[in-house]
Amino acid sequence: MIEIVDKKICTGCSACVSICPTSAIYFESDYEGFVYPKTDKDNCIKCKRCIKVCPTYNEYRSNNNENPDVYAGWNKNEEVRLNSTSGGVFTLLAQYILNNNGYVVAAEYREDFSVYHTIISNLNDIKKQRQSKYLQSDINDVFVKIKKLLNEENLVLFCGTPCQNAGLKSYLGKEYENLFLCDFICRGVISPKVFKKYLIDIEEQYGQKITKVHFKHKLWGWNKFSTRIDLENNQVYQKNRDEDLYMVGYLKYNLYLRPCCYNCKFKTLPRQADLSLGDFWGIGENNSKLDDNKGTSVIIVNSNKGNFLLEKICDNMEIKQQRIEDVIKGNDCLFNSPEIGKFRGYFFDNLDKISFTALIEKIILKQNKISIREYIKIILKKFRLK
Ligand SMILES: Cc1cc2nc3c(=O)[nH]c(=O)nc-3n(C[C@H](O)[C@H](O)[C@H](O)COP(=O)(O)OP(=O)(O)OC[C@H]3O[C@@H](n4cnc5c(N)ncnc54)[C@H](O)[C@@H]3O)c2cc1C
Numbered sequence: 001m002i003e004i005v006d007k008k009i010c011t012g013c014s015a016c017v018s019i020c021p022t023s024a025i026y027f028e029s030d031y032e033g034f035v036y037p038k039t040d041k042d043n044c045i046k047c048k049r050c051i052k053v054c055p056t057y058n059e060y061r062s063n064n065n066e067n068p069d070v071y072a073g074w075n076k077n078e079e080v081r082l083n084s085t086s087g088g089v090f091t092l093l094a095q096y097i098l099n100n101n102g103y104v105v106a107a108e109y110r111e112d113f114s115v116y117h118t119i120i121s122n123l124n125d126i127k128k129q130r131q132s133k134y135l136q137s138d139i140n141d142v143f144v145k146i147k148k149l150l151n152e153e154n155l156v157l158f159c160g161t162p163c164q165n166a167g168l169k170s171y172l173g174k175e176y177e178n179l180f181l182c183d184f185i186c187r188g189v190i191s192p193k194v195f196k197k198y199l200i201d202i203e204e205q206y207g208q209k210i211t212k213v214h215f216k217h218k219l220w221g222w223n224k225f226s227t228r229i230d231l232e233n234n235q236v237y238q239k240n241r242d243e244d245l246y247m248v249g250y251l252k253y254n255l256y257l258r259p260c261c262y263n264c265k266f267k268t269l270p271r272q273a274d275l276s277l278g279d280f281w282g283i284g285e286n287n288s289k290l291d292d293n294k295g296t297s298v299i300i301v302n303s304n305k306g307n308f309l310l311e312k313i314c315d316n317m318e319i320k321q322q323r324i325e326d327v328i329k330g331n332d333c334l335f336n337s338p339e340i341g342k343f344r345g346y347f348f349d350n351l352d353k354i355s356f357t358a359l360i361e362k363i364i365l366k367q368n369k370i371s372i373r374e375y376i377k378i379i380l381k382k383f384r385l386k
Contacts, residue, residue: 018144068251068302085131090129151173199213207234245357283322
């Protein structure tokens with residue numbers, strides 16, 4: 001019977017829920033809005049499969065390459081590239097799998113803008129899975145369905161966070177030649193409850209229903225990405241990363257990541273997936289031709305299967321080999337977890353009391369006061385030293 005005593009170790013990957021033979025394990029949201037497994041004791045047969053499958057309890061290790069090859073590149077299809085978060089490589093992978101009668105499992109929005117993993121078999125559906133959604137995706141029953149598809153000898157591509165990839169591998173319990181895994185360099189996932197509160201504020205500000213959400217929109221370029229939200233009556237909210245309060249709380253103040261994301265066990269080599277994608281921030285400093293501000297992907301090739309996939313799509317890419325050191329320079333999140341924000345506790349204590357916008361504005365004020373105090377301390381210290 002699985003019991004989460006320390007929330008910092010549970011990624012919510014869903015391996016335990018998926019493996020339970022009596023469906024005794026289910027997810028329940030806590031007050032922060034993150035889901036954790038609970039056990040229905042009446043249905044639990046104490047087989048302990050839930051504990052054995054957990055990739056964090058068991059320090060799950062990947063057999064992939066510890067010195068992977070690294071590339072910078074992008075999809076030659078300009079429209080797809082501009083509509084993707086980084087260089088549009090995910091779409092090429094998905095197209096290859098679907099063109100070979102396979103299935104692609106990745107994250108898309110529901111009508112209410114919650115995020116869940118879906119299984120597609122049609123090229124037209126790739127656009128729903130395209131683009132990063134900065135909140136935790138609901139895995140629902142896709143692990144169980146993936147196992148069935150694999151056993152029926154179908155090709156499957158799974159794309160998700162490194163911990164979701166670890167959860168899927170652990171749940172499957174053996175290697176499948178027909179399974180391709182793709183993860184990404186991951187800063188961490190946000191609580192769905194926080195995202196909902198943010199969207200409610202925008203709908204209230206505009207007095208209209210939201211019709212579309214697009215993170216890391218490239219209107220002002222990939223390097224100056226922005227958040228674009230479309231509303232009814234053709235109204236558009238568009239703010240850059242320093243003005244959109246959701247991104248400010250995520251990227252600048254580290255306020256609302258899942259507790260395990262502040263100490264992620266999967267930000268390491270070897271990686272979990274066959275291919276790891278990301279943004280090649282700073283690549284223009286090495287080679288200005290590789291940053292035209294439309295999105296350059298990092299592609300890390302972790303296994304022979306990853307290499308096979310890359311060979312299949314590279315004719316449709318601009319691509320150049322790089323060094324892993326160059327990825328780290330611009331992308332700390334490859335190996336390091338963000339620090340817990342000073343006001344994370346304050347944020348969640350007040351989330352149900354005031355609006356998301358008012359809460360973040362308060363935190364910005366508090367944070368700035370601290371910064372002034374810290375600045376004065378540094379100056380005083382300098383004087384004392386003299
Ligand atoms: C929560 C999160 C944090 C990230 N942090 C970083 C980072 O710190 N540094 C970095 O370089 N890159 C990060 N990325 C990855 C980056 O944003 C792109 O997703 C990646 O480079 C692929 O881009 P693309 O243009 O090839 O494809 P895109 O078309 O943008 O494809 C995105 C892929 O990610 C999947 N996906 C989207 N949202 C989720 C989600 N919530 N959960 C699981 N899967 C999802 C989609 O289904 C799709 O498969 C993050 C992505 C997410 C979702």
